[in-house]
Amino acid sequence: MDAKIEVLIPEQDVRDRIQEMADALSEKYAGENLHLIGILNGSVFFLTALAQKMSIPVEIDFMAASSYGSGTESSGRVLVTKDLDRSIEGDHILLVEDIVDTGQTLHLITEMLEERNPASMELAVLLDKPSRRKVCMDADYIGFEIPDVFVVGWGLDYDQKYRELPFVGIVTE
Numbered sequence: 001m002d003a004k005i006e007v008l009i010p011e012q013d014v015r016d017r018i019q020e021m022a023d024a025l026s027e028k029y030a031g032e033n034l035h036l037i038g039i040l041n042g043s044v045f046f047l048t049a050l051a052q053k054m055s056i057p058v059e060i061d062f063m064a065a066s067s068y069g070s071g072t073e074s075s076g077r078v079l080v081t082k083d084l085d086r087s088i089e090g091d092h093i094l095l096v097e098d099i100v101d102t103g104q105t106l107h108l109i110t111e112m113l114e115e116r117n118p119a120s121m122e123l124a125v126l127l128d129k130p131s132r133r134k135v136c137m138d139a140d141y142i143g144f145e146i147p148d149v150f151v152v153g154w155g156l157d158y159d160q161k162y163r164e165l166p167f168v169g170i171v172t173e
């Protein structure tokens with residue numbers, strides 16, 4: 001059965017916000033070599049949209065980690081299933097993720113990447129659910145703060161589906 005999905009953030013609002021974030025990043029990293037690191041699979045739509053709106057050249061790499069099973073509750077554990085292809089030592093890194101929820105996934109990933117000695121590391125997320133935080137995790141660039149609702153679209157899935165939706169929607173049943 002298909003889920004019922006209500007629009008929370010319309011497509012154009014998401015696109016306008018990504019343009020603003022891209023402008024801020026292009027200004028900050030002008031003249032630098034910036035590596036965007038996306039966490040698969042959720043970051044893909046946000047990362048590509050962001051990269052296309054930036055006015056500086058960027059490099060792209062991905063890693064995969066999962067903390068969720070097939071439902072809507074977090075297991076509270078993170079498993080790295082695909083690592084980066086290249087070293088990040090001495091590089092300016094922008095970690096890109098769809099959402100920061102409890103913060104556990106990004107906490108573990110940022111700790112691991114810090115050990116590889118990048119020149120700098122910042123975090124950009126499309127969505128932030130601050131009310132759900134279990135560990136301290138502040139993103140440097142946040143698209144939208146949202147309440148404690150389960151959302152899909154822009155890379156976010158419900159049982160691996162609905163990542164492709166161009167708006168952010170709430171699963172209501």
Ligand code: IMP
Pocket residue numbers: 042067068074097098099100101102103104105106149150151152156157158
């Ligand atoms: P955290 O470790 O609890 O911050 O969880 C991060 C991951 O949980 C995200 O990368 C998403 O894959 C998933 N997640 C958290 N909230 C939602 C949601 O509302 N919809 C879909 N996936 C979510």
Ligand code: MG
Pocket residue numbers: 039040041042043098
């Ligand atoms: Mg994810």
